Every structure is written in C-alpha cells, then in structure tokens.
Amino acid sequence: MALATPLRHLLSAAAQPAAASPHDPAAGTALTPRAFAPHRGGRLRSMASVPPSPSAPAGPARARVGAARAAAAGGRPTVLVTEKLGAAGLELLRSFANVDCAYELTAEELRAKVSLVDALVVRSATRVTREVFEAARGRLRVVGRAGVGIDNVDLQAATEAGCLVVNAPTANTVAAAEHAIALLAAMARNVAQADASLKAGKWQRSKYVGVSLVGKTLAIMGFGKVGSEVARRAKGLGMDIIAHDPYAPIDRARAIGVDLVSFEEAISSADFISLHMPLTPSTTKLFNDETFAKMTKGVRIINVARGGVVDEEALLRALDNGTVAQAALDVFFEEPPPKDSKLVHHENVTVTPHLGASTTEAQEGVALEIAEAVIGALKGELAATAVNAPMVLPEVLSELAPYVVLAEKLGRLAVQLVAGGSGIKGVKVVYSSARDPDDLDTMILRAMITKGIVEPISSAFVNIVNADYVARQRGLRIIEERILLDGSPEIPINSIQVQLSNVESKFAGALSDDGDIRVEGKVKDGAPHLTLVGPFSVDVSLEGNLILCRQVDQPGIIGKVGSILGKMNTNVNFMSVGRIAPGKQAIMAIGVDEEPEKEALKLIGETPLVQEFVFLKL
Ligand SMILES: NC(=O)C1=CN([C@@H]2O[C@H](COP(=O)(O)OP(=O)(O)OC[C@H]3O[C@@H](n4cnc5c(N)ncnc54)[C@H](O)[C@@H]3O)[C@@H](O)[C@H]2O)C=CC1
Numbered sequence: 328m329a330l331a332t333p334l335r336h337l338l339s340a341a342a343q344p345a346a347a348s349p350h351d352p353a354a355g356t357a358l359t360p361r362a363f364a365p366h367r368g369g370r371l372r373s374m375a376s377v378p379p380s381p382s383a384p385a386g387p388a389r390a391r392v393g394a395a396r397a398a399a400a401g402g403r404p405t406v407l408v409t410e411k412l413g414a415a416g417l418e419l420l421r422s423f424a425n426v427d428c429a430y431e432l433t434a435e436e437l438r439a440k441v442s443l444v445d446a447l448v449v450r451s452a453t454r455v456t457r458e459v460f461e462a463a464r465g466r467l468r469v470v471g472r473a474g475v476g477i478d479n480v481d482l483q484a485a486t487e488a489g490c491l492v493v494n495a496p497t498a499n500t501v502a503a504a505e506h507a508i509a510l511l512a513a514m515a516r517n518v519a520q521a522d523a524s525l526k527a528g529k530w531q532r533s534k535y536v537g538v539s540l541v542g543k544t545l546a547i548m549g550f551g552k553v554g555s556e557v558a559r560r561a562k563g564l565g566m567d568i569i570a571h572d573p574y575a576p577i578d579r580a581r582a583i584g585v586d587l588v589s590f591e592e593a594i595s596s597a598d599f600i601s602l603h604m605p606l607t608p609s610t611t612k613l614f615n616d617e618t619f620a621k622m623t624k625g626v627r628i629i630n631v632a633r634g635g636v637v638d639e640e641a642l643l644r645a646l647d648n649g650t651v652a653q654a655a656l657d658v659f660f661e662e663p664p665p666k667d668s669k670l671v672h673h674e675n676v677t678v679t680p681h682l683g684a685s686t687t688e689a690q691e692g693v694a695l696e697i698a699e700a701v702i703g704a705l706k707g708e709l710a711a712t713a714v715n716a717p718m719v720l721p722e723v724l725s726e727l728a729p730y731v732v733l734a735e736k737l738g739r740l741a742v743q744l745v746a747g748g749s750g751i752k753g754v755k756v757v758y759s760s761a762r763d764p765d766d767l768d769t770m771i772l773r774a775m776i777t778k779g780i781v782e783p784i785s786s787a788f789v790n791i792v793n794a795d796y797v798a799r800q801r802g803l804r805i806i807e808e809r810i811l812l813d814g815s816p817e818i819p820i821n822s823i824q825v826q827l828s829n830v831e832s833k834f835a836g837a838l839s840d841d842g843d844i845r846v847e848g849k850v851k852d853g854a855p856h857l858t859l860v861g862p863f864s865v866d867v868s869l870e871g872n873l874i875l876c877r878q879v880d881q882p883g884i885i886g887k888v889g890s891i892l893g894k895m896n897t898n899v900n901f902m903s904v905g906r907i908a909p910g911k912q913a914i915m916a917i918g919v920d921e922e923p924e925k926e927a928l929k930l931i932g933e934t935p936l937v938q939e940f941v942f943l944k945l
C-alpha cells in the first residue's frame with residue numbers, strides 16, 4: 328500500500344514493540360495474538376519502517392548508523408540477493424534498487440558484503456545469523472525471505488538491530504502441498520525405488536508392490552497453509568484426514584471436514600503422517616524415539632516442513648526396526664545432508680533435495696511477493712508480511728499519525744528535563760480519550776514514547792521493530808493508563824501525558840505535586856502542541872526547539888526575554904505563558920526555530936526574576 332508522504336515520514340521515525348515470530352506460539356514471551364490474526368476485511372498490516380529518524384541525536388554509533396542510512400536514503404538503495412530468485416521479482420527489485428546477485432557466498436563473504444547493502448534477500452540456504460547483523464553495522468534495514476520458513480534468520484538479532492524481516496508466506500503454499508502429495512503417492516507406490524531399479528536393468532514387479540491410499544488415515548501435523556492444502560488434496564484421494572495443531576482455528580478444520588485431535592491421538596492412529604509445522608525451539612526433534620514408539624507399526628511419514636523437527640537418528644532406528652515402514656523426506660537437519668547419510672540411502676526412504684517450493688509458478692510468485700515487500704519496507708511503507716513487527720490496521724495507523732508525532736516529542740521533552748545522572752525506570756503514560764479503550768490501540772504511541780525517551784540519551788537506534796526490546800534492555804517500565812472522557816469518540820485521543828517518576832529534574836517547574844516530571848500534549852489542527860508542563864498550563868506548538876523559563880509573574884519579563892532572542896537573531900515561532908495565579912509562579916514556553924547562541928541562553932539565565940530556564944530540542 329502506498330502511503331501519503333507525511334505518513335510515510337512518520338512511519339520512518341516510528342517505533343513499536345517487536346513481536347516474536349508468529350510461527351512459534353509456544354515460544355511465548357513476545358508473541359502478540361495480533362501477529363496471528365488472519366487478514367480480515369481491510370488487510371492487516373504490520374507496522375514497519377526503517378529509514379532514519381529525522382531527529383536522531385549524535386553519538387559515535389548513531390553517527391555511523393545515521394551516516395549509512397542517510398547515504399542509503401539519498402540515492403538508490405542496494406539489495407543483495409544471495410539465492411536464485413524468479414526473474415520478474417528480480418526485475419521489480421532492479422526497478423527500484425541496485426541489485427547485487429551473489430550466490431553461494433561463504434559466511435565470511437556474506438558478512439563482508441552485508442555492510443554495503445540496505446536489504447538482503449535470501450531463501451532457505453543462507454544463514455542470516457547474529458554475526459551477519461553485527462557485520463551489517465546498522466545499514467541493513469530489511470531481510471526478505473523469499474519463502475515461508477524463517478528458521479534460517481536470527482529473528483532476535485534482527486529485532487535487536489532494528490532490522491525488519493519480511494517473508495513471502497503464501498506464494499509457495501500450493502507448491503509445497505503438491506510436493507507433499509507427490510511424495511505421499513510416490514512413497515506408497517515405491518516410484519523412486521522402482522524407477523532406479525528399472526533404470527539399473529531390473530524388472531522387479533513383486534518387490535515393489537505398494538500400499539493403497541484410499542480409506543487410510545492421514546495425520547497432518549501443523550494445520551496451517553500448507554497443511555490445510557494437503558488435507559484438501561488428500562481428501563480427494565479418498566483418505567480420512569485428522570490433524571493436530573494447537574493453534575489452528577477449529578472452524579477452518581471443520582470447513583475442510585478435518586478433525587483436530589491431540590498430538591498423541593494423531594500419531595497413534597495414523598497410517599500416514601505428514602509434517603507441516605515450522606521449525607521452532609518447541610518443534611525441534613518433536614519426532615523422536617519416544618514419539619515414534621507411540622505410532623502404529625508400519626506408519627509412513629512425509630516431511631516437507633523442516634528436517635529439524637525430526638530426530639533423524641531416531642527415524643533411522645524406527646525404519647530399521649519396522650516401526651516406520653517408509654519415509655519421504657524433502658528436508659534435512661543439515662542441507663545438503665552428508666553424502667554418506669544412512670537416511671538418504673535407506674531403501675525405504677524417498678528423498679528430494681528441498682524441492683517443496685521449487686515450481687516455476689511458485690518461484691515467480693515468491694520472488695514477486697518478496698520484491699514487493701522489500702521495496703515497500705525500504706520506502707518506509709507498512710509491510711503486510713513482517714515477521715518481527717506487530718500488525719496494525721492501516722486505517723488505525725493513519726488516524727493515529729499525528730499522535731505518533733506528539734508521543735515521540737513528549738518522550739523527547741520529558742527525558743531532556745531529567746537532571747544528568749538520574750536513571751529513568753518508571754514511565755507512566757496517561758491517555759485521555761472519549762473512546763472505548765477497546766477501540767483505541769495505543770501500542771504504537773507507547774513505542775514512540777519509548778523512542779523519544781531512549782534516543783536522546785543513548786546511541787541506540789530505535790524503530791518500530793526494536794523499541795520494546797530496547798526498553799526492556801534498559802529496564803524501562805512503561806505503564807499506560809486511560810482517562811475515559813465524556814464527549815465524541817470521533818477524536819481518538821484528547822491528550823497524552825508522560826510522567827517520569829523517581830528522577831530529579833533540571834527544571835523544577837516541570838515537577839508535578841507528586842514530584843514526577845510531567846508533560847502533556849494535544850493534537851490541534853493536526854499539529855502536536857505542548858499543553859502542560861508540571862502544574863503549568865501552556866499552549867505551544869511542538870516544532871523546532873523550546874525554551875522553558877520559570878519566573879514570578881510580572882509585567883515586562885516576556886519582553887525582556889523576547890528582546891534578548893531578537894537581538895541574537897533567534898526567531899521565536901510561538902510563545903505561551905502559564906501561571907498558577909496572577910503574581911505567582913509562571914512559566915514561559917518559547918518555541919524557537921534554531922538553537923540560540925550560548926550567549927543568548929546565558930543572558931536569559933541572568934535576566935532578573937528568571938528563576939530557572941532550560942533549552943530543549945524537539
Ligand atoms: N519444503 C519446502 O520447500 C517448503 C517448506 N515449507 C515449510 O512448511 C511448514 C509450514 O508452512 P506453512 O503452512 O506455510 O506455515 P503456516 O505458518 O501457515 O503453518 C504452520 C502451522 O503449524 C502450526 N504449529 C506450530 N507449532 C506446532 C506444533 N508444535 N504442533 C503442531 N502444529 C504446530 C501453526 O499453528 C501453524 O498453523 C514450514 O515449516 C515451512 O517452512 C513451506 C513451504 C515450502
């Protein structure tokens with residue numbers, strides 16, 4: 328989806344908590360149910376954008392990252408493609424970026440190249456490890472996996488590096504399902520073995536008597552996209568289908584006429600077992616001595632998922648002792664498997680070299696799907712297929728866009744009010760809104776506040792992919808609260824307040840009665856405004872930079888400060904005074920386009936009756 332420029336720009340700076348791979352619900356911690364949500368109505372998109380924050384502060388690491396990203400943003404980006412990709416996809420990539428196709432790179436060669444590129448496109452053979460992300464030195468913004476399985480990409484390292492990972496989850500589904508059916512039939516009828524025998528000059532009709540499929544029970548382990556397509560096809564062959572998938576919706580199974588059963592029931596009652604789950608920590612070697620022992624004697628197994636879900640030595644033992652009559656394997660723990668692999672050479676095993684996705688049609692589709700996703704991500708658009716960023720509906724995002732800017736600015740302001748040395752741990756964000764809390768997803772706002780707080784005080788690059796991770800690393804605890812207002816729910820948010828607790832402030836005027844640093848803002852006419860500092864109400868547009876002065880409310884003081892700035896050639900774009908009561912404490916919030924000369928700030932500080940002042944960069 329092409330976004331209007333301003334929104335794209337916001338997205339560039341956006342920060343959002345990372346989600347774990349949707350492929351491992353059991354892995355738990357960071358996973359959001361939204362990551363699994365099927366695309367309903369309007370397409371669910373994940374928030375993902377990567378270009379540089381316009382307000383990134385300086386620092387050695389940041390300078391390096393910023394320079395690399397800025398260099399990339401200035402000209403055409405560079406995309407490294409390390410495995411063969413369909414021609415149309417390559418062409419699309421070339422229309423947008425410089426494309427370097429370099430196949431069969433060693434790990435060392437990949438590390439050397441990756442710091443020179445903005446995006447990397449791989450299939451299953453390239454291992455995108457933590458070392459690869461480290462070697463990228465902040466330039467790599469997106470990894471595109473031209474296929475489904477992302478077990479070859481270190482998602483945690485990608486997230487930590489703020490690098491978006493996108494995949495192409497749909498274009499090879501049918502190809503993989505067809506390959507599973509091809510292996511199922513070939514195995515049952517000994518096609519590969521008989522073919523080899525005939526070509527070796529033999530005519531062994533009685534040796535290669537097969538088994539029929541009709542009426543047999545097929546257990547599908549992993550009832551996702553491929554699993555359900557296999558089920559549909561196997562039904563057409565007259566097989567009874569059961570499936571095991573702890574996370575699959577019952578309705579989807581019912582619609583295809585498949586019973587979802589427990590793992591034990593599936594493996595103990597099937598004649599054929601076809602594996603279609605992802606490789607994750609919880610599925611690694613799920614099929615092992617113990618589970619083979621529970622299977623019906625003479626079961627036949629097909630694996631078009633990942634070699635790692637099977638303990639290959641245990642499978643070999645099960646084949647040798649007859650528990651497993653036959654296996655058909657497209658995938659292996661190590662690819663390619665060792666030349667002398669006993670499994671590959673076993674007479675009851677049919678093998679193919681990871682060909683599940685390898686049809687002309689699937690490869691063209693996958694290449695186009697990934698090229699579109701990578702280009703979109705490089706442009707800072709939303710990515711529908713991000714695997715390490717959460718999903719946000721585009722319409723939700725466009726509605727919240729001005730609040731996204733406000734949230735980051737409030738975070739930046741609040742952190743700059745903290746006196747040096749005091750560590751921020753507790754952040755409270757209070758949203759006032761007339762909208763039902765269930766209709767207001769503040770995840771992106773929370774992430775932007777994190778970005779605003781973290782970036783000015785660190786060399787971390789924070790974006791939507793790594794904001795949550797960065798906050799956790801720093802022990803930053805962000806609590807969100809809602810104040811439900813009466814009024815029109817049309818406006819999503821009335822105000823956002825950011826409170827930093829247990830810190831000292833360099834500007835006492837920003838402290839609330841509870842001793843927290845407190846700033847609040849609103850969106851007015853689409854622009855972010857600061858509306859509260861500590862106990863003082865102000866109204867200043869949040870653009871450029873800001874000077875806050877605290878004084879005793881008195882005639883003439885505004886003119887004095889204004890004339891100092893005027894004399895020093897500093898353009899004042901906005902000014903607002905907030906006071907508790909006439910003649911009492913007041914603060915002046917002055918918006919200035921550029922950073923005033925040191926001398927001007929010194930003179931403001933020396934102005935009689937100015938009790939304190941602070942200069943803040945927005
Ligand atoms: N051999 C090849 O060339 C290809 C292999 N694949 C592999 O096939 C597998 C499935 O791909 P898709 O169907 O597209 O993915 P998918 O994400 O649509 O489906 C995977 C399903 O596995 C389920 N699952 C997760 N943990 C499970 C567990 N412990 N037990 C049972 N089910 C579990 C998930 O809930 C999900 O429904 C992946 O491993 C993928 O990498 C996919 C395409 C081509």
Ligand SMILES: O=C(O)C(=O)COP(=O)(O)O
Nearest residue numbers: 450451473474475476684
């Ligand atoms: O999409 C998948 O998960 C696959 O296994 C396909 O792998 P490939 O892109 O053919 O190396």
